[in-house]
Amino acid sequence: MTPEHHTPSHAVCLDLRSSARPPDGNPPLERAVADALDEPQQGDERRFLVIDDACDLIAHQLLYEQLYSYGPAQVICLALGAGDDRTLRRPLTLRPPAAGVLWLLDVSGGAGTPGGGPRPGTPAADEALRPLVELLVMPGVFDAVVSALGDVVHGVAVPAVRILEHDLTDDARTRSWWQALESLVGQEGPAPALGDALPAELALLLGDFVPRNLENRAWLLPGGPAEARHRKCGAALRDTVDGYEQVRGWAGLFTMKAGEADLPGRLERLSFALAGYQETIAGALSDGGGVRLTSEQRSRLVERGIDLPEIPEVSRSSVGPGLRGFTESLIARRLPLRSVAARLAALSDRSAPAGSTARLARLDEICDRTYLAHLTSPVPFTAGGSRRIAAVVAFVLALAAGLWPGLGWALGPATGLAGAALAVLMLRRRPNRSPDGRLDGGGSTGAAPRLFGGLAGGLAGALTGQLLALPAWAGALALVISLVLLVLLAVRHWTAAVDSWWRGTDAEFAARMVGEVDQLLIETAVHDWLFADARYHCSDGARAVSLLLRGLADTAEQHTPGVSPQPVAAREEERGREPSTGADPRSAPWSWDSWGDSAAEDGWLDATATAGPAGGPQPAGFPEDADPFEPARTQDAFREPDGQDQAPADPWNAEPVADPAWLERERGDGGPALVDTLVSDLMDGVALIVKPCWGAVERDPSNAGRMPLERPMGELLDEVHTRLQRDGAASPPPYASHPERRPGAPQLLGVSAERVAWLLGSGGVAEQAVPLCGAEHRRMLSKDPVAVRQVRFVPEAMRRGAEQDETQDSWRGAAEDVVWTATGRHAGVLRLVPLRAETVRTVRGEEGGAP
Secondary structure (H helix, E strand, C coil), X not given: CCCCCCCCCCCEEEECCCCCCCCCCCCCHHHHHHHHHHCCCCCCCCEEEEEEEHHHCCCCHHHHHHCCCCXXXXXXXXXXXXXXXXXXXXXXXXXXXXXEEEEECCCCCCCCCCCCCCCCCXXXXXXXXXXXXXXXXXXXXXXXXXXXXXXXXXXXXXEEEEEEEEEECHHHHHHHHHHHHHHHHCCCCCCCCCHHHCCXXXXXXXXXXXXXXXXXXXXXXXXXXHHXXXXXXXXXXXXXXXXXXXXXXXXXXXXXXXXXXXXXXXXXXXXXXXXXXXXXXXHHHHHCXXXXXXXXXXXXXXXXXXXXXXXXXXXXXXXXXXXXXXXXXXXXXXXXXXXXXXXXXXXXXXXXXXXXXXXXXXXXXXCCHXXXXXXXXXXXXXXXXXXXXXXHHHHHHHHHHCCCCCCHHHHHHXXXXXXXXXXXXXXXXXXXXXXXXXXXCCEEXXXXXXXXXXXXXXXXXXXXXXXXXXXXXXXXXXXXXHHHHHHHHHHHHHHHHHHHHHHHHCCCXXXXXXXXXXXXXXXXXXXXXXXXXXXXXXXXXXXXXXXXXXXXXXXXXXXXXXXXXXXXXXXXXXXXXXXXXXXXXXXXXXXXXXXXXXXXXXHHHCCCCCCCCECCCCCCCCCCCCCCCCXXXXXXXXXXXXXXXXXXXXXXXXXXXXCCCCEEEEEECCCCXXXXXXXXHHHHHHHHHHHHHHHHHHHCHHHXXXXXXXXXXXXXXXXXXXXXXXXXXXXXCCCXXXXXXXXXXXXXXXXXXXXXXXXXXXXXXXXXCEECCCHHHHHHXXXXXXXXEEEEEEEHHHHHHHHCCXXXXXXXXXXXXXXXXXXXXXXXXXXXXXXXXXXXXXXXXXXXXXX
């Protein structure tokens, strides 16, 4: 079987000091131990960091024993203050390898102030202790320290510390937080285009797109009313076209086919057929109206001759995954919540079917009543073209026929009369007149101009032939040519006039009308009837998720973390003070070379150390319900994941406390990736919040949009804000989608990784660790440098920053033994200096006192 992997838990911090508890209303120490045991820890790894007064270790022996009551555990005890007679009496339960003691004789390392550091148990001492506690509760550092204490005599050591704290300025933290919230929420605006990110399952429901498997399907039942009227429309159109083909040409002019064709009647029957098919489809659209198609409505549609198949691939079961994928893709693109909500609202509007009844207006547009009336009102028939030109043509033809000398006086006028007779014939055979005369669109063929022009031309031709005395064969030839041209021109004028009249009827538009009605029926059947349930489900679901996201945006917009009473400028001014250069020997760095046998001979006591800048985080104790590894809140009070408000640390009105000598602060103004990283964390959290809602959206989308998400959204905002407060968002949350892509601390905080390289380099900089003891305690320490154990630690975010900086190649190899912490803002060195053998006394159970 594959072993189970899990992230180690932070150590549980337990404060047993009497100074950390108010005298009234305080639960007994046994209750504090029981609460610590009840803290959840992953797997079998149980870690406890106990803060206790050095003089009370024996008195609390039974309390330490209780820490092992739930099974194997590891314990690190921070013993504060000097012991009796310069010795440390510790219980048997605090021995290696499962436990060890760090004796902190002077927490601040002198802090550059005359007379030593703050008294143990005071807020100043607690604030100086906080960075060390933040480090020791981290599982990697905790395990490394426990292992190192196992190699130290008695498992007791005095730590020498050098810590570099990377953090943001208060202004940068506040500015980046509000910028992240603005990017998260976004602005109200018009609904943007859905774009190409819409999944195929949802794109199928929009518009009038018809699946390929339904494009060529026969929707009309054979023999049904709708199919019969559809077939009647086709037959009427074909019959009308056949009549038109009969009428055009010489046969339509010189035979009886024009009268028998009865084109006006055929056009009328076509109009009636189209109107009947429109009526059938309109009835179907009315019968299928409503929210969703019922079984009764299906029956009525079948009675009208419309068949609706079942489409299993398009159902509400496929809508949920598509809607979820679309929403998560928009969130993954880091679009603002209001923009995502607007897109979902647009999807809801477009996917909601209006019902088949709403398509009646479109049907009326397709089957225009004006056009149907136009088919029953014959178009006027006009032949022969321009009347002036017709008279000229008749004159010329009659002139040619009258050139025969003698006979021309009869043949010329007769040809003119023949031309007029053909014009009269075209008028009588006109296609826009029914045989019974019931339908007649009227017409004009220019018979009168042809008659006058022909008579004039015939007389003029006869006179010309008489004067020229043309031979008979010439007159005969001219007569033949004139008669042939007369007939050909008459047929040509007739065909052109019939074609022009046919185009005027626009009868062939009926085929396109029927096709559009068929397409409208298909679109209605697919989107308003077959897809109705899926479209309504998509519309309701998209609307519900849109409302949820708008609610989350409103919660984020109203989220205002509490601001500490002390102005930001005042705190920055305090933190910006020049570092103290006091010559207190207790603030000097560690140096084995200057070690002597007495306080007067110890050169390292005379060394001048540079204290950290004054005005660090405001002092804070370790109340019972506080998170021991959470840094002091210097600006915002934020809500913990359980939704309970945490007040800023007290006392706010205390005098500014100097940083301990071993703590160096470096504050950045925010890197280029800080805001984007915060937005990514918030968006990943939003996806996590919405994730449990998809089941409700599937089951009941109408109520899912009213799900209360204010509390989880507030918890998310507090959690991300806590990470911003704690380490500048350098550590990824557990729900981060791509933690491996997280920027390093330089890109997040705006600080350089060079200081960490200097602090952890191989050039002896680590020797700058400051011992947490006073000069008067020096005789209690071992003089063997080989016995010292060392733990170096760096946040993982600083390594990411160093890997992106080519100048850091020099220290990567030297930092192989470094503990890379997953979270936190501190990097540095922790040296464990052993004590002399006679300094530590192990007291067995029978020697211990009552707790």
